[in-house]
Each structure stands twice: as C-alpha cells, then as structure tokens.
Amino acid sequence: xxxxxxxxxxxxxxxxxxxxxxxxxxxxxxxxxxxxxxxxxxxxxxxxxxxxxxxxxxxxxxxxxxxxxxxxxxxxxxxxxxxxxxxxxxxxxxxxxxxxxxxxxxxxxxxxxxxxxxxxxxxxxxxxxxxxxxxxxxxxxxxxxxxxxxxxxxxxxxxxxxxxxxxxxxxxxxxxxxxxxxxxxxxxxxxxxxxxxxxxxxxxxxxxxxxxxxxx
Amino acid sequence: xxxxxxxxxxxxxxxxxxxxxxxxxxxxxxxxxxxxxxxxxxxxxxxxxxxxxxxxxxxxxxxxxxxxxxxxxxxxxxxxxxxxxxxxxxxx
Numbered sequence: 001x002x003x004x005x006x007x008x009x010x011x012x013x014x015x016x017x018x019x020x021x022x023x024x025x026x027x028x029x030x031x032x033x034x035x036x037x038x039x040x041x042x043x044x045x046x047x048x049x050x051x052x053x054x055x056x057x058x059x060x061x062x063x064x065x066x067x068x069x070x071x072x073x074x075x076x077x078x079x080x081x082x083x084x085x086x087x088x089x090x091x092x093x094x095x096x097x098x099x100x101x102x103x104x105x106x107x108x109x110x111x112x113x114x115x116x117x118x119x120x121x122x123x124x125x126x127x128x129x130x131x132x133x134x135x136x137x138x139x140x141x142x143x144x145x146x147x148x149x150x151x152x153x154x155x156x157x158x159x160x161x162x163x164x165x166x167x168x169x170x171x172x173x174x175x176x177x178x179x180x181x182x183x184x185x186x187x188x189x190x191x192x193x194x195x196x197x198x199x200x201x202x203x204x205x206x207x208x209x210x211x212x213x214x215x216x
Numbered sequence: 217x218x219x220x221x222x223x224x225x226x227x228x229x230x231x232x233x234x235x236x237x238x239x240x241x242x243x244x245x246x247x248x249x250x251x252x253x254x255x256x257x258x259x260x261x262x263x264x265x266x267x268x269x270x271x272x273x274x275x276x277x278x279x280x281x282x283x284x285x286x287x288x289x290x291x292x293x294x295x296x297x298x299x300x301x302x303x304x305x306x307x308x
Binding site: 012015016019020022023026027029030036041044045047048049052055056059060062063066067072075076128129131132135136 | 219222223226227229230231233234236237238240241243244245247248249250252253255256260263266267270273274277
C-alpha cells in the first residue's frame with residue numbers, strides 16, 4: 001500500500017499523518033463543541049496551525065520532488081508518445097538512452113529540459129505552469145496522444161548546456177571526435193541536437209511537419 | 217456576544233482546515249498536475265485563512281474575557297438569567 005523507500009516517501013508519510021491528525025482535531029471540535037478554554041485553544045492551535053504547517057512544508061517538498069520525475073511529466077496524455085519511447089528498453093533514441101541511465105534516469109525529462117542557469121529551477125517551474133495552462137486550454141480535448149492539438153514545441157531552442165552538464169566539451173576524446181565543430185558547439189553557434197537529432201523519434205513521427213532546431 | 221462570535225469563527229476555521237487538508241492530502245495521494253497546483257495554491261490559501269481566522273477568534277475571545285483565564289469547569293456555556301422577584305432565597 002504505502003511503503004517508505006526514499007526521502008520523498010518519508011515526507012509524504014509525515015504529511016499524510018499530519019493531515020490525518022489535523023482532521024481528527026477538527027472533527028473532535030465539531031463533534032464535542034468544547035468551551036474555548038486553554039486546553040481547547042491549545043488543541044486547536046495544533047490542529048489548525050502546527051499540523052497544517054507540517055503538511056504544507058513536507059507536502060510541498062515531496063510534491064516538488066515528484067514533479068521532477070518522469071511519470072509526472074508523462075501524466076498529461078499529450079506526453080504519451082514521449083513517455084512510451086523514453087521507457088522503451090529497445091529504443092535507441094536519446095531520450096530512451098538517457099532514461100536508462102541509473103544516475104538520473106527517473107528524472108530524465110527534467111534533467112535535460114530544465115533551464116541550466118542560476119534560477120533555472122524557478123523558471124522551469126514557471127514554464128510548468130504555462131504547460132498546465134496550455135494543456136487545459138488547447139490540449140485537454142485532443143486525441144489519446146494529443147492528435148488534433150497544436151504542434152508541441154519548446155519555448156526556446158534547446159541549449160547544449162543541458163548536454164554539457166554531463167558530457168564535457170573539453171575532454172580530449174570529445175575534442176578529437178568533434179573536430180572543427182568543437183569550438184562552434186562550445187560557443188553555442190551549433191547545438192548538439194543539430195547532429196544528434198534522434199531525441200524523441202516516436203513523437204516526431206506522429207507529427208511529420210516538424211523540423212529540428214528549436215522544435216521537438 | 218463576542219464569545220459567541222469567536223465560537224462561530226473557530227467553527228468556520230475548523231471547517232476550512234478540513235477542506236484544506238483534504239486538498240493537500242489528495243494531491244499527495246494522487247499527484248496529478250492540476251491537483252498539485254490546486255493544493256499548493258487554493259489548499260494552502262484556505263489553510264492560511266483558517267489559521268488567521270482562528271487567531272482572530274482567540275484574540276476576540278481574550279478581549280471579551282478581559283484577558284482573564286477561565287478554567288474549563290468555570291467557563292459557562294450559557295449565562296443563567298437572574299432570579300425573578302419573589303423567587304429568590306429567603307432573607308435571613
């Protein structure tokens with residue numbers, strides 16, 4: 001039912017337990033209607049103040065952690081093809097190969113698509129809110145994989161900085177294999193996905209009009 | 217009067233907290249994007265409002281009692297009306 005194997009699950013358990021305690025205190029007040037004496041006020045301060053605060057803190061952290069995970073990104077139906085490809089053990093797309101990485105595979109969507117900058121987490125979450133708004137207004141009534149909806153595209157061209165979090169652009173082997181392009185890639189004139197463009201092939205095949213370079 | 221008003225405010229804040237807890241707990245159990253956003257905005261908003269209402273009620277209650285602590289057994293739910301003339305205890 002609810003087993004604890006990670007910090008996120010522990011936080012969720014604490015949040016749920018605190019929510020239950022808070023509701024119990026509230027129900028006790030509604031049923032018993034005790035006088036507003038010191039004991040009642042202290043109990044209510046726990047039920048209306050302390051426990052909800054714990055729920056809010058632990059719940060927010062746990063929820064934020066969950067929003068980084070691949071299942072969360074795939075929970076909107078338009079992401080179905082992307083998710084299926086990423087989770088396909090036989091797929092050789094970049095998304096699938098990175099999702100099989102044991103270091104960050106479970107958060108592969110966020111790892112590659114989050115803004116790689118000082119306030120990247122904040123701007124990425126702002127974009128997430130935009131995703132939700134667009135989903136509700138433009139994609140909610142589309143087909144099982146988002147057929148009939150507008151083309152899905154990135155808000156800005158994919159930056160190679162996301163790749164370079166792990167793939168060093170100064171390693172000797174990398175410089176040798178990338179030859180004359182190395183400097184152009186490092187400076188941002190060229191993008192990794194200009195050549196390594198098998199990122200989300202299943203989704204691209206469903207939307208044949210798409211072109212590379214800022215659109216996936 | 218203020219005491220009754222405080223009790224009503226506490227009741228509203230208790231109901232508000234229950235609603236907020238249901239929002240937040242459901243977002244933890246079923247973490248769908250829309251539910252998460254609702255829990256983090258509306259749910260927490262209701263919880264904060266409920267707590268503020270409760271603190272206001274406590275302040276009102278303290279004001280009505282003049283800041284004097286009333287133990288549970290002494291705090292009357294309804295004040296007894298003064299005895300009618302001629303029905304009081306016999307004069308000694």
